[in-house]
Amino acid sequence: MGSPVVESKTGAKANLEVFSATLQELAEQDRDIIAVTSDSRGSGKLVPFGKKYPKQIVEIGIAEQNLVGVAAGLASAGKKTFAVSPACFLTARALEQIKNDVAYSDNPVKLIGISAGVSYGALGSTHHSLHDFAALRAINNLVVVAPADNFETEEAIKQAAASKQPMYLRFGKKNMPLLTEDPNNTFEFGKGRIILKGKDLAFIATGETVQPALEAAEKLKDEYNIEATVISMHTIKPLDTQLLQQIAEETEAIITVEEHSVYGGLGEACASYLLEHGYNKRFKIVGIPDEYTVTGSQTEIFNHYGISKDGLATIAINLLRKER
Amino acid sequence: MTEKELAQKSNQYRQRILKYIVGANAGHTGGSLSCIDILNVLYNQVLNVSPQNFTSPDRDRYIQSKGHCVEALFVVLADKGFFPEEDLNTLCRYKSHYIGHPTRKVHGVEQNTGALGHGLPISVGTALAAKMDEKDYRVFTLLGDGELPEGSNWEAALTAAHYGLDNLCAIIDKNSLQITGPTSDVCNTDPIDEKFASFGWAVKHVDGHDLQALKDSFASLPLEKGKPSVIIAHTVKGKGISFMENQLSWHHGVPSQEQYQLAIEELNQAII
Numbered sequence: 001m002g003s004p005v006v007e008s009k010t011g012a013k014a015n016l017e018v019f020s021a022t023l024q025e026l027a028e029q030d031r032d033i034i035a036v037t038s039d040s041r042g043s044g045k046l047v048p049f050g051k052k053y054p055k056q057i058v059e060i061g062i063a064e065q066n067l068v069g070v071a072a073g074l075a076s077a078g079k080k081t082f083a084v085s086p087a088c089f090l091t092a093r094a095l096e097q098i099k100n101d102v103a104y105s106d107n108p109v110k111l112i113g114i115s116a117g118v119s120y121g122a123l124g125s126t127h128h129s130l131h132d133f134a135a136l137r138a139i140n141n142l143v144v145v146a147p148a149d150n151f152e153t154e155e156a157i158k159q160a161a162a163s164k165q166p167m168y169l170r171f172g173k174k175n176m177p178l179l180t181e182d183p184n185n186t187f188e189f190g191k192g193r194i195i196l197k198g199k200d201l202a203f204i205a206t207g208e209t210v211q212p213a214l215e216a217a218e219k220l221k222d223e224y225n226i227e228a229t230v231i232s233m234h235t236i237k238p239l240d241t242q243l244l245q246q247i248a249e250e251t252e253a254i255i256t257v258e259e260h261s262v263y264g265g266l267g268e269a270c271a272s273y274l275l276e277h278g279y280n281k282r283f284k285i286v287g288i289p290d291e292y293t294v295t296g297s298q299t300e301i302f303n304h305y306g307i308s309k310d311g312l313a314t315i316a317i318n319l320l321r322k323e324r
Numbered sequence: 325m326t327e328k329e330l331a332q333k334s335n336q337y338r339q340r341i342l343k344y345i346v347g348a349n350a351g352h353t354g355g356s357l358s359c360i361d362i363l364n365v366l367y368n369q370v371l372n373v374s375p376q377n378f379t380s381p382d383r384d385r386y387i388q389s390k391g392h393c394v395e396a397l398f399v400v401l402a403d404k405g406f407f408p409e410e411d412l413n414t415l416c417r418y419k420s421h422y423i424g425h426p427t428r429k430v431h432g433v434e435q436n437t438g439a440l441g442h443g444l445p446i447s448v449g450t451a452l453a454a455k456m457d458e459k460d461y462r463v464f465t466l467l468g469d470g471e472l473p474e475g476s477n478w479e480a481a482l483t484a485a486h487y488g489l490d491n492l493c494a495i496i497d498k499n500s501l502q503i504t505g506p507t508s509d510v511c512n513t514d515p516i517d518e519k520f521a522s523f524g525w526a527v528k529h530v531d532g533h534d535l536q537a538l539k540d541s542f543a544s545l546p547l548e549k550g551k552p553s554v555i556i557a558h559t560v561k562g563k564g565i566s567f568m569e570n571q572l573s574w575h576h577g578v579p580s581q582e583q584y585q586l587a588i589e590e591l592n593q594a595i596i
Contacts, residue, residue, distance in 0.1 A: 076453075079453050100437075
């Protein structure tokens with residue numbers, strides 16, 4: 001891919017680290033790149049950024065509403081502003097600022113939700129963001145993105161910096177291997193990436209759940225001769241409905257996978273499109289159910305809810321066995 | 325502009341506020357009348373902003389945090405030539421951009437406001453950008469005293485002082501009444517001056533209807549080098565119309581035709 005930041009499969013990094021390295025690379029060339037943090041430069045991997053470009057980082061302290069309001073003001077004055085805060089606080093505490101000061105006022109802030117989903121798994125529900133897709137999808141003029149791997153992350157940050165569009169991007173802390181090393185498999189907001197092609201069913205996954213979906217697809221092929229398509233639907237909104245339509249026609253079942261509540265996220269976004277367009281094949285939403293969320297590491301929580309190689313393979317087999 | 329001409333502007337603006345509120349059958353009458361003298365002085369004496377320079381990165385910024393008093397802002401923007409005044413005949417009508425709060429769909433409006441406690445954080449960010457770019461523009465934001473309990477104001481007050489934003493001026497339209505009753509009864513925010521001072525701001529009190537005093541206050545900005553400034557403007561809700569002054573019912577009361585005529589008569593008589 002010729003990328004200065006992203007290395008090969010073996011050099012997998014956390015998307016969060018790739019975000020900060022990419023932002024630093026951009027800041028070097030453009031002094032209008034600004035990171036705004038809420039005592040979050042450590043968790044946002046921005047300590048080196050702050051040391052190298054102290055004039056391009058604005059520390060707000062622990063005050064997320066103000067973080068977003070200030071970021072909107074900076075962006076309105078021409079700064080390419082990245083507001084960086086744990087996804088759980090950014091998208092709940094500052095929801096009104098996101099809605100009004102960023103989206104409604106059309107101030108081109110890039111909202112960066114760090115340690116998203118259940119990255120802070122053992123810290124409990126206060127630190128989980130399982131509502132962000134649902135809340136932000138309902139806000140007009142906001143692009144919502146969950147990059148899956150280091151390549152998608154780097155491309156997303158570069159393209160976001162060059163865009164005037166208000167956006168929310170969320171990342172986790174886990175090392176994410178590249179989904180593909182095909183240089184022709186490019187990244188563009190609003191265009192899902194086909195990682196694997198198969199005729200039997202499709203996993204439409206997003207963020208850090210694409211990797212287990214890909215592993216499940218490999219297991220299904222190896223052990224059951226079931227061929228699965230795997231899509232990285234990195235952009236939750238606007239949804240790539242063209243690709244969704246294509247997948248609906250080409251496969252016999254769809255399983256959506258996300259590190260988010262089963263309510264209001266990728267799954268329901270796909271479901272509403274498909275229902276409105278006459279889809280009547282098998283369909284399953286995999287995510288975090290509406291319950292008091294189990295705690296543990298991200299991997300343990302994923303395993304608990306079936307967001308794993310084995311879990312997703314089992315869900316796929318059961319779905320294919322189901323009467324239509 | 326002479327002192328008399330400036331006073332006449334305030335009078336005209338009051339007449340227009342009432343005209344368009346009556347036309348729309350909606351609006352925040354009392355608060356628009358309490359802040360109009362502040363807006364008059366800002367737009368006619370202080371701000372380096374005009375329809376011609378509105379896209380210039382060097383223009384001064386005015387961000388109205390108390391967005392519900394949009395009628396005051398609209399009549400001033402119309403007078404400054406941002407749009408034809410007759411556009412305001414569509415105020416609050418179906419599909420009109422002239423809605424009950426400021427939006428950037430209207431030429432001259434800097435930010436979409438309406439939810440309270442938003443103007444100050446945005447203004448802090450804008451003032452911070454000016455400092456980063458070493459630009460001379462200033463940022464003014466108007467807050468109602470009733471919106472001060474919003475915590476985001478105090479978060480932003482800390483940040484403004486932390487970064488020494490002496491290019492930022494917050495004006496509190498202290499009319500001491502809000503929709504439920506006297507601000508001191510609803511959630512007492514006094515002493516506002518001591519609160520802001522303890523947050524690291526330079527503070528000045530002014531009679532918010534004394535045009536010369538307002539001019540002088542703005543001329544003395546920054547009140548203190550290296551500190552953000554807050555001007556606490558003591559105002560009267562419904563100012564200028566005797567039967568509206570300090571009356572809670574005029575928070576968003578709309579005058580009847582008869583009341584409107586009485587109000588216009590009173591304003592006409594007040595022109596020297």
